[in-house]
Amino acid sequence: xxxxxxxxxxxxxxxxxxxxxxxxxxxxxxxxxxxxxxxxxxxxxxxxxxxxxxxxxxxxxxxxxxxxxxxxxxxxxxxxxxxxxxxxxxxxxxxxxxxxxxxxxxxxxxxxxxxxxxxxxxxxxxxxxxxxxxxxxxxxxxxxxxxxxxxxxxxxxxxxxxxxxxxxxxxxxxxxxxxxxxxxxxxxxxxxxxxxxxxxxxxxxxxxxxxxxxxxxxxxxxxxxxxxxxxxxxxxxxxxxxxxxxxxxxxxxxxxxxxxxxxxxxxxxxxxxxxxxxxxxxxxxxxxxxxxxxxxxxxxxxxxxxxxxxxxxxxxxxxxxxxxxxxxxxxxxxxxxxxxxxxxxxxxxxxxxxxxxxxxxxxxxxxxxxxxxxxxxxxxxxxxxxxxxxxxxxxxxxxxxxxxxxxxxxxxxxxxxxxxxxxxxxxxxxxxxxxxxxxxxxxxxxxxxxxxxxxxxxxxxxxxxxxxxxxxxxxxxxxxxxxxxxxxxxxxxxx
Amino acid sequence: xxxxxxxxxxxxxxxxxxxxxxxxxxxxxxxxxxxxxxxxxxxxxxxxxxxxxxxxxxxxxxxxxxxxxxxxxxxxxxxxxxxxxxxxxxxxxxxxxxxxxxxxxxxxxxxxx
Numbered sequence: 001x002x003x004x005x006x007x008x009x010x011x012x013x014x015x016x017x018x019x020x021x022x023x024x025x026x027x028x029x030x031x032x033x034x035x036x037x038x039x040x041x042x043x044x045x046x047x048x049x050x051x052x053x054x055x056x057x058x059x060x061x062x063x064x065x066x067x068x069x070x071x072x073x074x075x076x077x078x079x080x081x082x083x084x085x086x087x088x089x090x091x092x093x094x095x096x097x098x099x100x101x102x103x104x105x106x107x108x109x110x111x112x113x114x115x116x117x118x119x120x121x122x123x124x125x126x127x128x129x130x131x132x133x134x135x136x137x138x139x140x141x142x143x144x145x146x147x148x149x150x151x152x153x154x155x156x157x158x159x160x161x162x163x164x165x166x167x168x169x170x171x172x173x174x175x176x177x178x179x180x181x182x183x184x185x186x187x188x189x190x191x192x193x194x195x196x197x198x199x200x201x202x203x204x205x206x207x208x209x210x211x212x213x214x215x216x217x218x219x220x221x222x223x224x225x226x227x228x229x230x231x232x233x234x235x236x237x238x239x240x241x242x243x244x245x246x247x248x249x250x251x252x253x254x255x256x257x258x259x260x261x262x263x264x265x266x267x268x269x270x271x272x273x274x275x276x277x278x279x280x281x282x283x284x285x286x287x288x289x290x291x292x293x294x295x296x297x298x299x300x301x302x303x304x305x306x307x308x309x310x311x312x313x314x315x316x317x318x319x320x321x322x323x324x325x326x327x328x329x330x331x332x333x334x335x336x337x338x339x340x341x342x343x344x345x346x347x348x349x350x351x352x353x354x355x356x357x358x359x360x361x362x363x364x365x366x367x368x369x370x371x372x373x374x375x376x377x378x379x380x381x382x383x384x385x386x387x388x389x390x391x392x393x394x395x396x397x398x399x400x401x402x403x404x405x406x407x408x409x410x411x412x413x414x415x416x417x418x419x420x421x422x423x424x425x426x427x428x429x430x431x432x433x434x435x436x437x438x439x440x441x442x443x444x445x446x447x448x449x450x451x452x453x454x455x456x457x458x459x460x461x462x463x464x465x466x467x468x469x470x471x472x473x474x475x476x477x478x479x480x481x482x483x484x485x486x487x488x489x490x491x492x493x494x495x
Numbered sequence: 496x497x498x499x500x501x502x503x504x505x506x507x508x509x510x511x512x513x514x515x516x517x518x519x520x521x522x523x524x525x526x527x528x529x530x531x532x533x534x535x536x537x538x539x540x541x542x543x544x545x546x547x548x549x550x551x552x553x554x555x556x557x558x559x560x561x562x563x564x565x566x567x568x569x570x571x572x573x574x575x576x577x578x579x580x581x582x583x584x585x586x587x588x589x590x591x592x593x594x595x596x597x598x599x600x601x602x603x604x605x606x607x608x
Contacts, residue, residue, distance in 0.1 A: 219527070221533075392567035397587050431527075
């Protein structure tokens, strides 16, 4: 295994692969820093290109976008008080308070350092936990797999922001969309309305493009140029980004380590995401802090805790995808698609049989985390101008890549219509505050949920007790119940 | 499975309805509606409809020009936006062709008019 992991690092030293890594990193920075745009959108736009890319390059680029996109959300948050992504909200709270007190430079460098530490620790956990977890997952039988997918669907509903009922509706709509097309148990089409195009079901590409690219374009259509962050009123110099080591020592290695572990664990949780990771790590850091009064008024400790957890989440989020075949959030759901496009099925067998193919992905995640801090030292002053990018260029680019990309990867105008239809539908849902990630998870997990449900019932002659006979299944249902309790009824309310 | 989903959807919809009736619904995260969004939908419908008949070059230049103009006119005014949008459209269309056709060797329609 170590040989494969080292091989992954060797693979990214290939000039072409390295170029994809850097390009992905820059893409993530741009999309992460601009309020409203996210790393998910950047990866969604990349999806059509992955059809023609080598798998290694595609995975490396996706990982770089993921890591830098999560980090970049905090840059505009600290400087102009508007987080580029929701995950940067806590960092914004502390970072902008520091900025107003004249410690903005420290905030920016500590932010990048914490992101790098969290990102590297998250990647290390991914490297050394994924294979043992895959070996454990090989023991899963069909009812256990059903329990696992059920847990993922239930958790995604619970953790979604806002109304749980709207989240339930969104995930159910996604599950419904997944039933369109060929029935995977009997040779028969369902809900295809006699259309040859619908018999294969709703494909992942138009779903992702519609949900994230077209929907975002339409939402931006409703926003004004005045919603755009203003340029910061101070001048940022290169030396402002140099790290103050005494502050790092003051924060303490334990804060970084504990926050990173929290980030990884929440990343592993279906639907966990960076926002929840930063929130929980921040609440925990505040709970044990010697200076809790500083929290909310510009705490270095709070900033470091939130940002370490944010980026450590990236490594954790990939674990359930690669080991159990369960994507936990929108980014890993798209990585799921990238792997499928290249003929690899995420699940317990993947790492055991294809470790050498997947290893560059781990290496890329770690390298991108290191890049965060290094690149801030070099390009830091320019990062805060990213959010000022011309909207005409940005949105016409997104519109072109989304629609032409869908055509180029499928050679089908029907799939363009499908992406547009899903995009408009998603836009209407967003106008009414329905979350979209549960819907995507429903589309992706639906076929598996149904397959395991029906297969288990067929083998047990319709006996529903088959779902409660194995210790693994029971353990997963207990975990689901605990998640519901702790994430819905005992969620930290520290801020 | 579809029957279970119908029941789930009904339960979810009932929950949403009760939240609205009790005025406990959270609308903080809602997106903003704008006429420009409707225009963007219309433009995209036109683009998809004309993409194969007109071909990549004409359809994409026209589409990206309109999208860029919609966002640019807010910043620099209608007539000036037409000039910048034309440059943006030309640049993005060429870049798209370089990416899709030259770099990734994918097929794009040339039109049949």
